[in-house]
Amino acid sequence: MELKELLTYLVNYEMDIAANPEITSIEMDSRKAGKGCLFICIEGLVFDGHDFAETAAKNGATAILSEKDLNVNVPVIKVRDSKKAMAIIADAFYGHPSQKLHLIGITGTNGKTTTSHLIEKVFSDSGKTTGMIGTIEMKIKDQSYKVANTTPDSLFLQNAFHKMIEEKVDTAVMEVSSHALVQGRVWGCDYDIAVFTNLTQDHLDYHKNMEEYQFAKSLLFSQLGNTYQKSTKKFAVLNNDDPASEMFKRITSAEVITYGIDNDCDIRATNITIGSQGTSFTLQTPKSKREINLKLMGKFSVYNVLASITTCLLSGIELDQIIKSLENVTGVSGRFEPVIEGQEFTVIVDYAHTPDSLENVLRTIKEFAKGSITAIIGCGGDRDKTKRPLMAGIAADLADRAIFTSDNPRTEDPLQILKDMEAGTDAKNYLTIPDRKEAIEYAVERAKADDVILIAGKGHETYQIIGKDVLDFDDRIVAREAIKAVKK
Numbered sequence: 001m002e003l004k005e006l007l008t009y010l011v012n013y014e015m016d017i018a019a020n021p022e023i024t025s026i027e028m029d030s031r032k033a034g035k036g037c038l039f040i041c042i043e044g045l046v047f048d049g050h051d052f053a054e055t056a057a058k059n060g061a062t063a064i065l066s067e068k069d070l071n072v073n074v075p076v077i078k079v080r081d082s083k084k085a086m087a088i089i090a091d092a093f094y095g096h097p098s099q100k101l102h103l104i105g106i107t108g109t110n111g112k113t114t115t116s117h118l119i120e121k122v123f124s125d126s127g128k129t130t131g132m133i134g135t136i137e138m139k140i141k142d143q144s145y146k147v148a149n150t151t152p153d154s155l156f157l158q159n160a161f162h163k164m165i166e167e168k169v170d171t172a173v174m175e176v177s178s179h180a181l182v183q184g185r186v187w188g189c190d191y192d193i194a195v196f197t198n199l200t201q202d203h204l205d206y207h208k209n210m211e212e213y214q215f216a217k218s219l220l221f222s223q224l225g226n227t228y229q230k231s232t233k234k235f236a237v238l239n240n241d242d243p244a245s246e247m248f249k250r251i252t253s254a255e256v257i258t259y260g261i262d263n264d265c266d267i268r269a270t271n272i273t274i275g276s277q278g279t280s281f282t283l284q285t286p287k288s289k290r291e292i293n294l295k296l297m298g299k300f301s302v303y304n305v306l307a308s309i310t311t312c313l314l315s316g317i318e319l320d321q322i323i324k325s326l327e328n329v330t331g332v333s334g335r336f337e338p339v340i341e342g343q344e345f346t347v348i349v350d351y352a353h354t355p356d357s358l359e360n361v362l363r364t365i366k367e368f369a370k371g372s373i374t375a376i377i378g379c380g381g382d383r384d385k386t387k388r389p390l391m392a393g394i395a396a397d398l399a400d401r402a403i404f405t406s407d408n409p410r411t412e413d414p415l416q417i418l419k420d421m422e423a424g425t426d427a428k429n430y431l432t433i434p435d436r437k438e439a440i441e442y443a444v445e446r447a448k449a450d451d452v453i454l455i456a457g458k459g460h461e462t463y464q465i466i467g468k469d470v471l472d473f474d475d476r477i478v479a480r481e482a483i484k485a486v487k488k
């Protein structure tokens with residue numbers, strides 16, 4: 001594509017040399033920049049991409065998009081915000097692929113991965129060809145691809161949509177993280193439906209306070225229907241039990257459809273019963289009232305199911321089909337996932353890594369546990385420090401015994417993270433075992449019949465990040481081995 005054509009999509013830019021080279025690829029990483037590419041300089045948290053402009057030019061880049069003046073021998077396009085410019089250009093370069101998809105974006109602190117999987121299941125069961133992008137993986141039909149972020153950068157994302165179109169995907173569902181919204185990774189994405197799950201504390205290392213965090217989430221709803229869009233109707237699917245929805249209602253130009261349990265709304269669940277094998281409730285839509293029996297556990301799962309039902313109904317899928325699919329879902333990898341090895345106690349691996357999700361999961365376990373409850377938790381390093389004491393306090397309050405251990409310490413001292421956690425409770429019912437494997441083994445060795453062990457925080461993760469090392473670690477495998485060892 002000619003550079004000139006790409007630039008027609010940018011509203012504000014300056015160019016130092018009048019030139020119109022053919023652009024054969026777009027790159028944001030100098031290590032990938034080669035002949036014919038447009039290299040985009042991104043100022044990151046670790047590196048400044050502008051420092052690599054010269055290398056990119058030497059490697060054959062035909063033009064460079066930058067926020068700064070540069071001294072290079074190829075044309076430089078100067079913009080105010082290169083991340084957002086990159087998103088707009090990537091969308092154009094790949095032929096506006098999101099406009100050709102029925103695209104659903106899900107944001108919120110908790111429940112994005114779960115809700116995307118539920119929605120994808122309903123769509124694929126009803127004969128749609130689907131794509132999915134989120135924390136666990138990117139999926140195009142049955143093919144799974146690794147992802148580095150919950151919401152990838154705009155180059156990866158637009159390329160992924162392009163691949164989906166080539167593979168004849170008609171419906172794509174994706175998680176939209178607050179980081180992605182602030183960094184403009186999803187600019188140019190033509191969402192048809194934007195879904196909000198909930199807003200509770202997380203990521204305050206990045207967003208600084210809850211107002212900024214809410215503002216980040218709100219961008220999905222303010223952007224809905226605002227870029228070069230296909231002319232379909234846009235919907236904002238909002239959780240009416242979460243106070244943040246009021247702001248999202250005010251700022252979106254899309255039609256608002258609400259779901260919830262406690263407050264009046266369009267799609268509502270009442271009479272919720274939480275059992276040891278699943279959850280049932282009465283579903284009320286403007287047109288019908290139905291009894292639903294889920295294999296999923298907890299009130300929080302009802303919210304995810306309501307968000308999914310609302311989204312699928314708005315997408316034109318019959319209620320009977322939606323219910324049939326959702327009633328069959330047994331779970332999502334690493335979310336309230338039982339580890340069953342013939343033992344007489346219950347072991348659950350869950351991805352709760354925020355105060356709210358930990359509380360929800362422990363309250364759900366309390367609804368059915370007959371024996372005592374042990375919660376094994378840690379908190380990630382290089383992440384929101386203020387959630388550490390809160391999570392520790394919740395674990396000590398709601399479980400009979402808590403074991404504080406390491407999550408992904410990353411570049412922080414694991415013992416300091418544990419101290420930050422311990423500051424959150426005066427209780428005497430916890431102990432600290434820094435090594436996660438030892439913590440799991442300790443709990444399993446002492447479990448009696450009917451007890452429940454919750455291993456929280458890492459869910460589907462198959463690694464543990466200590467320092468810069470990414471080591472093999474899977475809570476489910478470690479728990480399984482520990483159970484087998486006590487049964488010998």
Ligand SMILES: CC(=O)N[C@H]1[C@@H](OP(=O)(O)OP(=O)(O)OC[C@H]2O[C@@H](n3ccc(=O)[nH]c3=O)[C@H](O)[C@@H]2O)O[C@H](CO)[C@@H](O)[C@@H]1O[C@H](C)C(=O)N[C@@H](C)C(=O)N[C@H](CCC(=O)O)C(=O)O
Pocket residue numbers: 028029030031041042043044045046047048049052135148149150151152153177178179180
């Ligand atoms: C804080 C944050 O969001 N960081 C993201 C950011 O990285 P960064 O700002 O550190 O970038 P950088 O490494 O400094 O590089 C800057 C630029 O220099 C370039 N570079 C660098 C080196 C070189 O030799 N040559 C070169 O050109 C890089 O390609 C890049 O363009 O841009 C990268 C590319 O898009 C992201 O992968 C990275 O996510 C990191 C891995 C991360 O941990 N992010 C987390 C906090 C995150 O985004 N999480 C959210 C949500 C989590 C949730 O679901 O709750 C997510 O969407 O994943």
Ligand SMILES: Nc1ncnc2c1ncn2[C@@H]1O[C@H](COP(=O)(O)OP(=O)(O)OP(=O)(O)O)[C@@H](O)[C@H]1O
Pocket residue numbers: 108109110111112113114115135150175197198300301303304334335336350351352353356357358360361459
């Ligand atoms: N609707 C919900 N409300 C509160 N907690 C939830 C909800 N759904 C799931 N959870 C809890 O949050 C954990 C993470 O769920 P999930 O992975 O679906 O969220 P996410 O928003 O994708 O998280 P992330 O931001 O890390 O990608 C689950 O393991 C469960 O403990």
Ligand SMILES: N[C@H](CCC[C@H](N)C(=O)O)C(=O)O
Pocket residue numbers: 150353379380381383407408457458461
């Ligand atoms: N998307 C979340 C995942 C946290 C998972 C937890 N295991 C951790 O490493 O803190 C984050 O990057 O903050």
Ligand SMILES: [Mg+2]
Pocket residue numbers: 112113114134135136150175
């Ligand atoms: Mg997720």
